[in-house]
Amino acid sequence: MSLAEAHQLHNNELTFLDNPIDADATTDIIYMMCPMHLLTIEDQVKEIEPGQILAILTDYDGALEDIPDWCYKTGNEFLGIYEDDDHYKFYIKKHPDQKKDA
Amino acid sequence: MKKIYMDYVATNPLHPDVLDAMMPYFKEEYGNPLSLYPPGLNARKAIEGARESTAALINAKAKEIIFTSSGAESNNFAIKGIAYALQNKGTHIIVSKIEHHSVLNTARFLEKSGFAVTYLPVDENGLINPEDVKKAITNETILVSVIHASPEIGTIEPVAEIGKIVKEKGIMFHTDAVSTVGNIPVDVETINADLISFTAHQFYGPKGAGALYLKGGTRIVPLIYGGIQEGGRRAGTENVPAIVGMGKAAEIAKRNLQTRMDHVTPLRDKLINQALTVENVFLTGDRENRLPGHASFVVDFIEGEAMLLLLAGKGIYAASGSACSSKALKASPVLISIGIPSHRAQGSVVFTLGEETSQEDLEYFNESFPQIITRLREISPYAKGWEGTEDASCTAKK
Numbered sequence: 006m007s008l009a010e011a012h013q014l015h016n017n018e019l020t021f022l023d024n025p026i027d028a029d030a031t032t033d034i035i036y037m038m039c040p041m042h043l044l045t046i047e048d049q050v051k052e053i054e055p056g057q058i059l060a061i062l063t064d065y066d067g068a069l070e071d072i073p074d075w076c077y078k079t080g081n082e083f084l085g086i087y088e089d090d091d092h093y094k095f096y097i098k099k100h101p102d103q104k105k106d107a
Numbered sequence: 108m109k110k111i112y113m114d115y116v117a118t119n120p121l122h123p124d125v126l127d128a129m130m131p132y133f134k135e136e137y138g139n140p141l142s143l144y145p146p147g148l149n150a151r152k153a154i155e156g157a158r159e160s161t162a163a164l165i166n167a168k169a170k171e172i173i174f175t176s177s178g179a180e181s182n183n184f185a186i187k188g189i190a191y192a193l194q195n196k197g198t199h200i201i202v203s204k205i206e207h208h209s210v211l212n213t214a215r216f217l218e219k220s221g222f223a224v225t226y227l228p229v230d231e232n233g234l235i236n237p238e239d240v241k242k243a244i245t246n247e248t249i250l251v252s253v254i255h256a257s258p259e260i261g262t263i264e265p266v267a268e269i270g271k272i273v274k275e276k277g278i279m280f281h282t283d284a285v286s287t288v289g290n291i292p293v294d295v296e297t298i299n300a301d302l303i304s305f306t307a308h309q310f311y312g313p314k315g316a317g318a319l320y321l322k323g324g325t326r327i328v329p330l331i332y333g334g335i336q337e338g339g340r341r342a343g344t345e346n347v348p349a350i351v352g353m354g355k356a357a358e359i360a361k362r363n364l365q366t367r368m369d370h371v372t373p374l375r376d377k378l379i380n381q382a383l384t385v386e387n388v389f390l391t392g393d394r395e396n397r398l399p400g401h402a403s404f405v406v407d408f409i410e411g412e413a414m415l416l417l418l419a420g421k422g423i424y425a426a427s428g429s430a431c432s433s434k435a436l437k438a439s440p441v442l443i444s445i446g447i448p449s450h451r452a453q454g455s456v457v458f459t460l461g462e463e464t465s466q467e468d469l470e471y472f473n474e475s476f477p478q479i480i481t482r483l484r485e486i487s488p489y490a491k492g493w494e495g496t497e498d499a500s501c502t503a504k505k
Contacts, residue, residue, distance in 0.1 A: 034339070036192060036328045041339035091195060 019073060020085035026096045028060035029053055035064050035092050042068045046075055046097065055101045058084065064092040072097070110422045111468045115400055115461035116258045116286060117426055121352070122311035128355035129313065132348040140345050141334065150347050157354025161318055164357040165284075165303060166294045173319045173337045174350050178285035179209035180330070181304030181319040182252075184341070185281045186213045188327035189250045189302065190222055193279065197247035203227040203235050203264075204444040206254050210283055211440075214252075223247070232393035233262035233445050237269050248278050255284040255293070255303075259428045259441045259457060260392030261401030263287070270299025279325070285309055286398060289360035291368065301325050307349070311462070312356030316349035371400035371460045374469055378402045378458060381473045385480055391442065391455065400460035403428070405447055408490060409483040411455045417479045423472055428455040450493065 032049045034041050042063050049059050061072065069086070072095045076083035084096035112120070132153060138146025140154055158169045175181045190200060202214050204226045214224045225243045229235050235253060244251075251273045256263040266282050273280040281302040287293050288303070289310025295303065303320040307313055321327060321340075333342025360367075379402045382388050387407035406414065411427030418425055428439045438449035458472075484490050 033324065033326065035326050037339040038329075038332060041335060044335055044339075 019069070020083075022085040022087045022096070025087045025089075025094055026058060026060070026084060028096060029057035031060040031062065033062045035062055037063070038065050039067050039071075041065075043071055043075060046072060050079075050081060050097065050099055053099050055099050057099050059097045059099065061095040061097070062089075062092055063095070068093065068095060108422045109468075109471055111424065111472060112463065113423060113425045113458045113460060113468075113472065116309075116398075116457065116459040118308045118314065119311045119461060120463065121313060122356060122359055124359060125312055125352045125355045129348040129352040132351050136347070140347060141336070150345075153351050153354075154345055154347060157350045157357075160354045160358040160361070162320075164293075164361045165288060165305070165320060166296055167320050168323060171295075171320055171323055173321055173341050174345065174353070175317040175319055175341060176315055176346065177317040178283070178304050178306035178309075179207075179317075181306070181317045182207065182209040182283050182285075183213050184319055184327070184330045185302040185304055185321075186210060186250065186252055187217065187330060189279050189281065189325075190217050191328040192326045193249040194222075197245075197249040198222045199225070199245055199247035199249065201225045201227060201240065201243050201248060201251040203229060203253050205229050205233055205235075205257050205259075205262075205441045206252065207258070207283055207285070210252055210254070227253075229262075229444050231446050232396075233257055233260045233391075233441070234393060234396065235264050235269065237265055237272055240269050241272050244273075244276055244278065248276070250279045250281060252281040252283065255282045255287040255298075256291075256398050257392065257441060258286045258401075259439060259455075260403050260445065261398040262392040263291070263396040263398060265396075267297050267299060274299050289357070289364070290398060290400070292364065295320060295322070307353035307356050310356050310360040313349045313352040315346055316353035318353065367462060368399045370462065371464065374460050374464055374466070375400055375402050377469055378460070378472065382476060385477050388480070391445065391447070398459075400464070401457070402459070403455070403457040405442070405451055406454040406456060406480055407451060408454070408487045408492070409480065410453050413483050414454075414456050414479055417483065418475070421475045421479070423475060426457045426459075428457050 030053050032045055034045050042065055046061055053059055073083045076097055080100045082098040084098055087094040136149050138150045140147060140150040158172050162169045162172045198221060200214060200222055202210055218224050227235055227239050227243060253264055253266060253269050255266050270280045280300045282300045283304045284293055285304060285306050288305035301322040306317040329340050331342045336342050336345055379390060382404055389405045391403045391405055415425060415427055438452035439455060442452040442455055
């Protein structure tokens with residue numbers, strides 16, 4: 006599968022949630038722009054246990070593409086996006102095989 | 108000729124240990140802190156060390172410190188950053204009338220962008236009444252910003268009390284602590300502030316390094332977008348030597364704070380008591396709640412600028428207050444706010460003392476200052492009093 010196909014596959018799977026999810030950890034990077042969402046996600050996923058859920062709060066539109074892509078590339082599960090009043094909440098479940106700090 | 112620096116509120120000399128700490132980062136350690144090879148990593152480590160000691164000076168967490176270029180940048184960042192972050196919640200901001208221009212002009216700028224601003228009055232000593240803050244708060248209020256101490260009149264504001272009122276209402280509280288951090292104890296826990304601006308060159312650090320304390324979990328809109336420096340909140344390649352210098356200066360200030368206060372306070376009191384023995388010289392600002400090394404006066408019938416020139420002629424370097432009076436010959440808004448009419452405000456003069464001020468310096472000053480006043484009054488058109496001026500009322504006190 007080419008990268009373009011992967012993107013396409015991924016975009017088709019972009020899930021918007023009707024309700025927020027209870028997350029194990031939340032990181033608020035509202036008003037921060039690229040590439041803070043990608044750096045933050047990388048740092049914060051290291052801090053949680055495999056199988057735990059991380060919520061990233063951002064108003065950066067580029068995250069709509071980048072965060073699901075990041076999950077796809079790193080093997081973490083992208084659970085979906087909840088659209089709040091003025092920001093998005095992205096939910097990521099750490100891959101069960103990944104150790105803490107990995 | 109003797110040279111006596113009495114303008115510590117303008118800036119401080121650099122502490123020799125601070126310069127030593129900075130030097131390697133001008134020379135061999137020139138790496139960009141974002142680079143992942145050793146020179147970059149060394150610079151990164153130095154910045155993070157400086158962040159720790161800068162945070163410790165105000166009892167904050169390292170993560171809560173954002174390095175900036177100056178106190179003015181920190182003030183702009185704090186006020187615009189919070190105003191834009193919270194504009195959907197409300198558009199009302201409260202500041203005092205005696206703020207620094209980096210706060211006042213930012214507030215005026217925001218007024219042009221649709222925000223409403225209340226400018227709080229002060230009493231004749233320059234003190235803000237916390238009750239006035241309480242009364243000014245509306246459902247639309249998103250931010251209160253009050254100066255911790257005025258560099259012009261030395262008055263220390265009751266920020267802890269104001270902070271308590273503001274936080275009880277769930278509103279953001281910012282204080283411009285440029286004149287106080289490193290000079291008197293400043294503790295984020297007791298001040299109740301969400302944001303605190305300060306700068307290194309007010310405590311024997313270098314110019315070009317400032318900081319904004321941003322309480323953990325507070326959202327702010329960046330002033331400068333770009334790279335990921337300072338957690339994406341303040342882009343731009345870091346001024347590594349200046350930041351390292353700020354860290355070192357903070358470490359020394361924390362250690363020597365009490366000694367420094369104990370050194371300048373009696374010298375200040377001696378200066379004030381001596382100056383007030385001269386006829387028609389009045390203290391501005393609060394006598395008790397006052398910066399330890401700060402003495403400011405209004406000298407009637409003569410101009411501050413003339414005093415500064417003659418003082419400089421004797422090797423004594425001081426200030427006349429705000430740039431309004433020294434550059435534009437306008438009366439200082441701070442002095443007007445404490446009820447001093449504009450013709451008297453022209454006679455403003457500010458002396459600020461520091462680590463290097465000695466008893467001998469003060470004796471020389473105490474001898475020179477009255478002579479200069481006498482000489483200028485002899486040639487003053489108002490030598491016989493304020494007759495003919497619009498407002499001759501007197502509010503400053505002995």
